[in-house]
Amino acid sequence: xxxxxxxxxxxxKEGLEALMGEKVLLLCMNYFYAGELVGVNDTQIKLKNAFxxxxxxxxxxxxxxxxxQLPSEFTYVYVDKIEAYCASVK
Numbered sequence: 078x079x080x081x082x083x084x085x086x087x088x089x090k091e092g093l094e095a096l097m098g099e100k101v102l103l104l105c106m107n108y109f110y111a112g113e114l115v116g117v118n119d120t121q122i123k124l125k126n127a128f129x130x131x132x133x134x135x136x137x138x139x140x141x142x143x144x145x146q147l148p149s150e151f152t153y154v155y156v157d158k159i160e161a162y163c164a165s166v167k
Contacts, residue, residue: 093117093162102130102165105158109133111144111165112152120156127152140167 089095096114101124103110109130116123127147134142 093122093156096162096164100165100167102163102167103154103159104161105154106160107158110152110154111141111167115151121153122156122159124152124154125150138167 090097093114094117097117099114100111101114103122103124110124110127111130112124112127114122115125128141128144129147130141130144132141132143
């Protein structure tokens with residue numbers, strides 16, 4: 078098997094840390110969560126004004142097809158439950 082090995086440090090943050098302060102969509106094992114990423118550590122992340130997204134609809138749409146805002150200002154999600162994530166404009 079061939080693999081790419083890069084030993085250079087870019088100095089740029091990557092992953093969840095690079096998305097701090099941005100709206101994100103987390104695709105987790107059981108639910109999708111959307112909100113502003115305001116905290117990251119080794120075990121969990123902190124979302125501000127988060128939603129549970131039950132149905133996304135088209136990703137190009139201006140809002141989620143079916144989402145409910147969670148009742149507290151902050152929501153915590155365990156990192157090991159996240160399967161994928163990305164910045165979100167919604």
